[in-house]
Amino acid sequence: MRPGLTIGEFAALTHLSVRTLRRYHEAGLLEPASVDRFTGYRYYTAEQIPPAQVIHRLRELDVPLAEVKSILATDDPRRRTELIAGHLQRLEDELARTRAAVVALRHLLQPGQQEVELRSVPARTVAAITDRVTLPEAVTWYADAMAELDAAYPAHERTGPPGGRYANELFTEGDGLMTVFHPVRHPKKHGRITALDLPPADLAITVHRGPHDDIDVTYGRLGAWVVEHALTVDGPIHETYLVGPRDTDKSDQWRTEIGWPVFRLTPN
Incomplete structure (x- = not known):
């Protein structure tokens, strides 16, 4: 019986690189379903694809690894939502500050005197x-x-x-x-x-x-x-x-x- 998806197959399905999957394993964030004790090969199951995709999206949003781990560890949907919402709010605040700085810089670069x-x-x-x-x-x-x-x-x-x-x-x-x-x-x-x-x-x-x-x-x-x-x-x-x-x-x-x-x- 096949032990599961190889790390290469799992990487292709989740759009997480092999190197990233190894790092997540070492960090205890996404552990393989099994590891061959003779070859060290990592194997994953189809059930691990959704959590891997969640991790992928959270990391795209620059959620720190420690927060990702907390989100995945909680069994309380409300608490999980609160953790994600908190990070999204921080991103929106940062985006607003970035937009404000861009607007101000464009204004500064525009020539001409102020009418007074x-x-x-x-x-x-x-x-x-x-x-x-x-x-x-x-x-x-x-x-x-x-x-x-x-x-x-x-x-x-x-x-x-x-x-x-x-x-x-x-x-x-x-x-x-x-x-x-x-x-x-x-x-x-x-x-x-x-x-x-x-x-x-x-x-x-x-x-x-x-x-x-x-x-x-x-x-x-x-x-x-x-x-x-x-x-x-x-x-x-x-x-x-x-x-x-x-x-x-x-x-x-x-x-x-x-x-x-x-x-x-x-x-x-």
């Missing part, structure tokens, strides 16, 4: 949420705060696009005050929401177009313009979300105004 205008913004009272936030928490905090403002003030009560004010320390120290707000007809206190008086400001303003992955490039170009053409003053960075993720899921249509506080030397 000087604008005087009048004082106004808005419905706002303010808190001290660390930079890693900023995106989550922003989403939660904006959702709270959206719920409190439906679209028909708003008088303009939402905005944000961000203390310089948030970027320089990684910890600072964040304020997000809606201009509304009758701002009032509600939960975390307060009626906030925004002072007048002179700003150098540019528009960032598209997703926010490379917004730092636009910030840099605006800063370079300000250094060359105006005097900066202490104050938070201003952002106005003309079109954003809550308006459309088409990120190429997003438009974000960035305002840098300046001291105006001459009128427009």
Whole structure:
């Protein structure tokens, strides 16, 4: 009776090289069904093909050998799914970071100057949420705060696009005050929401177009313009979300105004 599939036959069926199969055997990841004690030849069974294919796919996704071993060792389908899902999430996060870096580099390589205008913004009272936030928490905090403002003030009560004010320390120290707000007809206190008086400001303003992955490039170009053409003053960075993720899921249509506080030397 034939002892089973030879390592060469098994390699052809699973698309795992003979060398890889030997390494998996040595690591205790995929052991042959039997090994001839005289010749040392390895033999596999047809039942081992599915787990070998699972290993092949997991390794294509760069799952570490130790994690692959844990996935194969568990008899709990839910735990197995959790292990695989956790690695897939890490891959998706890494892919998102890679895509963001590619977008930013392409933006940097594009020639041309940033269009900037000087604008005087009048004082106004808005419905706002303010808190001290660390930079890693900023995106989550922003989403939660904006959702709270959206719920409190439906679209028909708003008088303009939402905005944000961000203390310089948030970027320089990684910890600072964040304020997000809606201009509304009758701002009032509600939960975390307060009626906030925004002072007048002179700003150098540019528009960032598209997703926010490379917004730092636009910030840099605006800063370079300000250094060359105006005097900066202490104050938070201003952002106005003309079109954003809550308006459309088409990120190429997003438009974000960035305002840098300046001291105006001459009128427009």
